[in-house]
Amino acid sequence: MTSPLEVNHRRFVDEIWYPENAPNYGVIDEVMGENIVAHTPLGDVHGRAAVKDFFKAYLAIFPKQTMEARDFVVSGNRTIVRWDQEATHDGTEFMGIEPAGKQMFVTGLTMAYWDEEKKTMDEIWFSFDLLGVVNQLKPAASDENVG
Secondary structure, rough: OOOHHHHHHHHHHHHHHHOOOOEEEEEEHEEEEEEEEEEEEEEEEEEEEEHHHHHHHHHHHHHHEEEEEEEEEEEEOOEEEEEEEEEEEEEOEOEEOOOEEEEEEEEEEEEEEEEOOOEEEEEEEEEEEEHHHHHHHOOOHHHHOOO
């Protein structure tokens, strides 16, 4: 039997990362607590509205992306997801790097702590190699010397 926490975490993944048309940011209101804290390699994000803005900004940077959830684990009030993401940087600027259509690939882990009664996330941790992403996107030394 699938845990209700896994069902809600999968909904979050499916509706933000795998939309047929556009991400359903409304799912954040349904599966995250109002005072959610999201810990990311880019810094902590506090509150549901700020988390929604974070995902809108991230998907504006990488509008063409695919996310593959490889493993889901449920343990008590935690869900853990191992995932792979491929994306093209053809949206907005990212950490001082202008979009140039470069591809990036990253593997990460997400761990969420849930209010088991409400079935909402209270805290979520995103762990991935940010330096590796930056190195994949930054211009090559030869690109910087042209011009």
